[in-house]
Amino acid sequence: MLTSALVLLCAAPAAAYVDPASGKPHPVRVLRGFDKPEYKWSAGHRGVDMALRIGGRVVAAESGTVAFVGTVAGTPVISIDHADGIRTTYQPVHASVTQGQEVREGQTIGKLGHPVDGSPGLHWGARIAKDSYIDPLSLLDMPVIRLKPL
Known part of the structure; x- marks a missing residue:
């Protein structure tokens, strides 16, 4: 009985989110990480850039x-509100969905467009309030890294 309790305590929770560039529960390839600005008006990177080819x-x-x-500053953008209060944003993405549409985890929402600012890949952002951005990678499971003995 003690063994079963330990197994339950040690089991990893199921991932609630998937990498929008791969559909996997862990990030596949991050090109640029999250850099939360000190103040909401400061420079920073309010999301992550995930590797994905145009189209x-x-x-x-x-x-x-x-x-x-829609389009924000010349960039095609999609935002999705989730039941846990988080809003995720995807850009530059040419939408195959419409505002108000319900979507499922892993459902195709569009195709990656050409970067407007020259940054490659998919920019994925997440926020929990109007100006409270969080690292979207925190929503994913991180892959287990095992080192081989020398």
Whole structure:
């Protein structure tokens, strides 16, 4: 009985989100990480850039409701509101979904467009309030790294 309790305590929780560039529960390839600015008006990187080729399929990181589909500063953007209060944003993505549409985790929401600012890949952001950005990688399982003995 003690063994079963230990197994339950040590078991990793199931991932709630998936990498929108691969559909996997862990990040496959991050090109640029999250850099939270000191102040909401300061420079920083309010998301992560995931490796994905232009025209590649982008999937919803979690089930939710499409809150926004449109263009911001010349960049095609999709935002999804999730039941846990998090809003995820994907850019530059040419949408195959519409505002108000319900989407499932892993469902294709569009295709990666050409970067407007020259940064390659998919920019994926997450926030829990209007100006409270979080590292979207914190929503994923991290892969287990095992070192071989020398």
